[in-house]
Amino acid sequence: MPGWESRTELRNTSFVQLLLSSGLRRQEGGSLLTFELPSQRLRFGRYCHGRVAAAVTRSKQSRVFYVSVDAVGQVEAYIESERAWAVQRAQAEGRYERLPMMWLVTKVTRGLRPRVEWVDADGVVGEQELSRLGWRERQWLFLEGPEGPEPAWLWLTEQGLPMAPDRWNGVFRAANLRCENVLLTAEEREIERDFRLAEVRGKSPYATPHAARHSMALYMLVLLNKLVETRYGLSAVDRRDFAMLFGDPWWLVKTLLGHADVEVTKRHYLSPVTHLQLESILAAAEPADEEEQQVEDLDGVFTRLARESEGIQDIDAILEATR
Numbered sequence: 001m002p003g004w005e006s007r008t009e010l011r012n013t014s015f016v017q018l019l020l021s022s023g024l025r026r027q028e029g030g031s032l033l034t035f036e037l038p039s040q041r042l043r044f045g046r047y048c049h050g051r052v053a054a055a056v057t058r059s060k061q062s063r064v065f066y067v068s069v070d071a072v073g074q075v076e077a078y079i080e081s082e083r084a085w086a087v088q089r090a091q092a093e094g095r096y097e098r099l100p101m102m103w104l105v106t107k108v109t110r111g112l113r114p115r116v117e118w119v120d121a122d123g124v125v126g127e128q129e130l131s132r133l134g135w136r137e138r139q140w141l142f143l144e145g146p147e148g149p150e151p152a153w154l155w156l157t158e159q160g161l162p163m164a165p166d167r168w169n170g171v172f173r174a175a176n177l178r179c180e181n182v183l184l185t186a187e188e189r190e191i192e193r194d195f196r197l198a199e200v201r202g203k204s205p206y207a208t209p210h211a212a213r214h215s216m217a218l219y220m221l222v223l224l225n226k227l228v229e230t231r232y233g234l235s236a237v238d239r240r241d242f243a244m245l246f247g248d249p250w251w252l253v254k255t256l257l258g259h260a261d262v263e264v265t266k267r268h269y270l271s272p273v274t275h276l277q278l279e280s281i282l283a284a285a286e287p288a289d290e291e292e293q294q295v296e297d298l299d300g301v302f303t304r305l306a307r308e309s310e311g312i313q314d315i316d317a318i319l320e321a322t323r
Contacts, residue, residue, distance in 0.1 A: 090160025
């Protein structure tokens with residue numbers, strides 16, 4: 001955006017990419033510690049997997065999450081630049097020394113149930129299972145760095161202090177307002193978003209932390225359905241066997257999102273996927289030439305979904321319409 005500079009751009013974009021790639025909720029992704037950032041790659045090297053702590057999930061149950069190597073790399077770049085500078089400034093100004101609570105981590109065990117051990121400012125030793133530490137307690141964890149103690153909390157403010165998960169709402173709100181200032185007229189901006197005409201709302205993108213989770217879920221549903229129906233060329237019997245072995249796309253996405261019941265997943269994402277399936281059935285009933293029979297790429301699928309389904313935004317289409 002012309003004339004706009006962000007001192008926390010890498011932090012903000014890294015957080016968005018992490019949520020888009022993993023499908024983590026705002027509190028789940030916003031409560032990560034630096035040593036919880038996934039580093040172990042899957043077999044083909046495009047994704048890493050980690051574990052989200054039970055105490056920060058809605059179900060209070062720990063689960064494995066997956067995130068792309070590119071998203072992890074962007075977070076690592078943030079750690080080595082913006083975050084490191086914020087920590088250095090905070091140390092130089094003595095901010096950490098004035099904190100009312102600090103647990104200096106002395107050991108983190110490995111295994112299925114890792115534990116974290118620490119010592120506080122009074123020399124009192126403590127320990128707890130890592131997965132049982134809530135987001136407030138996690139903000140008290142510090143690691144011994146080269147220039148002194150620094151937060152174990154991944155996402156920091158400009159002042160080098162842990163950024164509470166709900167503060168991400170303000171980051172997204174500010175980004176939405178910047179888009180509106182560029183893409184809407186002064187008269188259109190005066191009307192509250194909920195009362196604007198659909199045509200006006202469609203002129204400017206609107207994002208929330210949870211929208212990143214929805215985007216990941218919809219992407220995986222469409223991708224898995226396309227793989228099962230087209231690329232693998234499975235018959236009805238083959239699809240049934242595939243589902244028995246690996247789970248159907250709904251079950252797989254439900255597991256990735258950490259939903260307790262697959263019906264919750266269907267309630268949020270059934271409409272656009274059903275739209276695609278119905279379209280495929282109708283298309284199969286009509287004769288088509290060779291060009292129409294070619295498999296459509298995923299970008300084309302999502303462009304059509306945004307055009308034909310309610311509640312889905314295509315940012316490229318929105319920006320193209322404003323040019």
